[in-house]
Amino acid sequence: MNYLLPTHVHLDHCGACGTLARKYPNASVLVHPRGEPHLSDPTRLVKGAGELFGEQLMQRYGLPDPVENSRVRSVADDEAIDLGNGMTLRSIWTPGHASHHLSYILEGTGVLFTGDAVGLRHPTFPASMPTTPPPSFNLDKAVESLRRLSELTIKRLCTPHFGTLDGAGELFQRNISALIDWRSKLDSFISRGLSVDQMASELIEKVCEGIGRSVADVPQYVRVSIRVSVLGFVGYLKWKSE
Numbered sequence: 001m002n003y004l005l006p007t008h009v010h011l012d013h014c015g016a017c018g019t020l021a022r023k024y025p026n027a028s029v030l031v032h033p034r035g036e037p038h039l040s041d042p043t044r045l046v047k048g049a050g051e052l053f054g055e056q057l058m059q060r061y062g063l064p065d066p067v068e069n070s071r072v073r074s075v076a077d078d079e080a081i082d083l084g085n086g087m088t089l090r091s092i093w094t095p096g097h098a099s100h101h102l103s104y105i106l107e108g109t110g111v112l113f114t115g116d117a118v119g120l121r122h123p124t125f126p127a128s129m130p131t132t133p134p135p136s137f138n139l140d141k142a143v144e145s146l147r148r149l150s151e152l153t154i155k156r157l158c159t160p161h162f163g164t165l166d167g168a169g170e171l172f173q174r175n176i177s178a179l180i181d182w183r184s185k186l187d188s189f190i191s192r193g194l195s196v197d198q199m200a201s202e203l204i205e206k207v208c209e210g211i212g213r214s215v216a217d218v219p220q221y222v223r224v225s226i227r228v229s230v231l232g233f234v235g236y237l238k239w240k241s242e
């Protein structure tokens with residue numbers, strides 16, 4: 001294997017890089033320049049994730065091994081990465097979900113590796129929703145990245161949360177609409193003085209109303225994701241208003 005290609009340095013995407021780099025000693029780890037320092041020293045990633053998810057979940061995750069500095073290289077925007085056998089992967093910087101986020105398209109195939117730029121679709125819960133975590137979620141950049149992806153000719157999306165999706169061009173616009181909708185809901189929650197937990201509950205209720213499902217059907221994974229997204233989105237709105 002020549003490359004390990006995490007789309008960004010959240011632990012559910014890059015947490016195994018140190019382990020995999022040991023298993024594949026010839027592989028380079030390619031990452032957005034803003035993510036580069038965190039792979040060789042994951043201290044801040046672990047601290048941030050611990051604050052969000054709590055001690056118990058972090059123990060289940062396990063701690064990431066650092067990647068040797070010499071094995072990590074940053075990826076420019078629109079960089080061609082030769083995979084051999086005539087296959088080329090092209091990088092597309094897609095900040096928004098995180099400042100260090102990028103996606104990849106396999107040239108000539110229309111296969112797009114989205115990373116978290118397109119949010120979350122849980123296999124047992126038919127809503128597609130944004131993922132807007134702290135500390136670097138940025139609404140304007142997320143929308144701009146989705147617009148950029150929507151201009152590509154795409155046949156298949158490979159999404160980490162969860163699975164592949166064919167002919168899903170409208171997913172980008174749906175994501176943009178959901179981000180704008182969440183912004184107006186969160187603005188109203190903030191003006192009503194709701195706590196983060198109250199905001200997450202109301203948002204879960206609204207998501208369920210939108211797809212005609214009961215709140216009891218919402219998987220725990222989705223509940224945690226929505227709460228983390230509320231934290232990130234509210235942090236962004238506060239930063240914007242300062």
Ligand SMILES: [Zn+2]
Pocket residue numbers: 008010013097098116
């Ligand atoms: Zn992420």
